[in-house]
Amino acid sequence: MQPLVVIIFGGSGDLTKRKLMPSLYMLFKREELPEHFAILSIARTSFTNEEYRKHIREHLRKYTKTEEFNTEYADNFLKSVYHETLDPSSEDAYPALKKRLDELDNTIDNPGNYLYYLATPPVLYETIPLLLQKAGLNRPTEKKPGFKRIIVEKPFGHDLESARHLDHIYTSIFDENQIFRIDHFLGKETVQNILALRFANVVLEPLWNRNYIHHIEITAVENMGVEQRGGFYDQTGALKDMVQSHLLQVLAVCAMEPPVSFDADSFRNEIVKVYQSLKPMTPKEIRSQVVRGQYTASDAGKKHFSAYRQEEKVDPHSRTETYVAMQVNISNWRWDGVPFYIRTGKQMPTQVSEIVIHFKQTPHIMFSSLTHCPHPNRMIIRLNPNEGVVFTLSMKIPGSGFNMGEVPVEFTYDSLGGVPTGDAYARLLEDCIQGETTLFTRSDAVEASWRFLDPILQLWAQDPKIPLYGYPAGSWGPGAADRIIREEGTWTNPCKNLTKTNLYCEL
Structure with a gap:
């Protein structure tokens, strides 16, 4: 070198x-x-x-x-x-x-x-x-x-207009192949492994569409507040800080079509196509499909948590959201009719990033002793911590009768014998040194993501009657977020441990 x-x-x-x-x-x-x-x-x-x-x-x-x-x-x-x-x-x-x-x-x-x-x-x-x-x-x-x-x-801009302005400056000073817009989520081994999981396993790819998948959840939550970033965060909020970058990137990797090859242009072309397929929301849909919240003071266990408005360098009357939950729809052949539910928040019970794929229910109750269909299959892709994949299957419980139970098929990275999952920043810095742009965001992707989110930001700014729900620090967010996913059931509130969740739940 x-x-x-x-x-x-x-x-x-x-x-x-x-x-x-x-x-x-x-x-x-x-x-x-x-x-x-x-x-x-x-x-x-x-x-x-x-x-x-x-x-x-x-x-x-x-x-x-x-x-x-x-x-x-x-x-x-x-x-x-x-x-x-x-x-x-x-x-x-x-x-x-x-x-x-x-x-x-x-x-x-x-x-x-x-x-x-x-x-x-x-x-x-x-x-x-x-x-x-x-x-x-x-x-x-x-x-x-x-x-x-x-x-x-990130954030590259704070809305569509500022992102376009910033992009004009950068592309007039540097060539596109000199600009590396970093999102450390794409540097995570487990995010990249979604591509291998989908496109290297013939048993999965035929199922990865609207015919077999009912809905998808993407969760990225933290069990901490804004710490010393109060001044920055109060001007940003969860939608700009997490949804525009991390969560939409993960959604795009989940939903993208297979690239011709894993090179910068092919991979990023498919990412952009997902962003361009995000279904724009009307004001009515924003009010019903997007919930924002802000953590309030609480005493969880023996610990006292301060309210967001009490944090250093935060406006005591701030209406900045520290939690966002929303339903996102993709208008294309593969995903039409499959809702994606995404949420992010600070001061949650634990720190977890994961994707939950909910497959459709079996169409027929085959076994006469059952009063309902077995639980639908689920695939949990854990991005951190305890990185790995869990796929649940319905199996007969041993014994008389024909009772069914869920059995997990599990893989965790630590089972590879100590092979490290690596540091996302180290991976991306190494790529940048080598001039490899594949895992860095392209300007058209940045613009497309802001184009999708801009109507939400504008409506929040224009209509002060849109609620900013309080939620106690250490909880799973405002109860109003449940209405978004009520049709599908409830949110999957993850444990810190990926496996053996039927025995214990670590937070």
């Missing part, structure tokens, strides 16, 4: 400490970084190189798995980590940045291969690319012929 400089804007921030540096360290430990590399942190916070290395070392120890942290590897990794105290929003800072990059290029013999990571508040997503362009750091030059790539965190 060619030499490389990774430039992290927001190098003193939470994302860098918790995710980026531990992921880059893991790539270094696995020898998946170039032999000659440098990581340059850019932030207004003042550090010397040694102070910053000490600061990052503490967080590597904290956020890296105990069995993965090695003092010798960490020290060697940190020798290539540097910090520059600059204001990334100021044009005056970029000549100093350019000079620092020249020094690092000379140190590691780098031809100008730069990977920019915007780990900053979204307000800087527009500013930094424009200033990089003014400094001549956005494209290869005769003296610096190396690649220039930029990684942007």
Whole structure:
């Protein structure tokens, strides 16, 4: 691999400490970084190189798995980590940045291969690319012929208009193959395994359609509040923070048609087709098929949970949603008539992301001793934690008579003998270093997702009578969300443990 400089804007921030540096360290430990590399942190916070290395070392120890942290590897990794105290929003800072990059290029013999990571508040997503362009750091030059790539965190825009505006800026400064809009859900091994599950098993793909599937649930919930992100979250909310990116991405992977091959264009073309098939909602449907909520103070067990409006940097009269549940319909040949129920929320009883495929009921009661059809088959695809798949079958219970029971057919990743599921950020960073764009969101997908969600945001803004339901922190959300799925039964409230849920439920 060619030499490389990774430039992290927001190098003193939470994302860098918790995710980026531990992921880059893991790539270094696995020898998946170039032999000659440098990581340059850019932030207004003042550090010397040694102070910053000490600061990052503490967080590597904290956020890296105990069995993965090695003092010798960490020290060697940190020798290539540097910090520059600059204001990334100021044009005056970029000549100093350019000079620092020249020094690092000379140190590691780098031809100008730069990977920019915007780990900053979204307000800087527009500013930094424009200033990089003014400094001549956005494209290869005769003296610096190396690649220039930029990684942007979600949310990419806050509505359709802002997403189009942001996309216009980026595509005028960079080529599309230089832009990496990151969604770490697509970096998860279990999300990618949905493709293998669907398209590598002939027994499943013929069933994966409206003829055999009754409805699908997608849940991504957290058992924590907004923590130190109150200022950001209060301007964003669950719909923009989770639904527009993570949940619609997972829905698209579930619903997509098989790509011709697993390459960037083929895969992303099929993802976009799903987004374009999302059935637009009328105001009446938004009122009946979308429920929003906000967590309130509660005492669950021996612990007291503060209300969202009591969180640091949150408006005490905030109407920002921390929970969203909605019914989504896809208008195409495969999925017409199959509702997708998606929900996300903070301060839930546990932290779980999973997909539940509910198959249709058997059409006929074959066994005369039964008063009802056996339970429909279900497939649970657990994205985290306890990653794996459970498929329930109806079987006869041993003994006299013909009583039926559900039997789970289970697979968990930890049964593979310790093979790690990997870190999503590490996987995506490695892809970006190699110029592999398959698992990164394309601009037309971003626009299509905002086009679907924009009417919801607009109606919420225009009609203050649309309820924002309170729900006690530590509960499964507002009771009003049950009405969305009542026709199908109830929501599947998952346990933290994927298997043996008939014996115990860990939260």
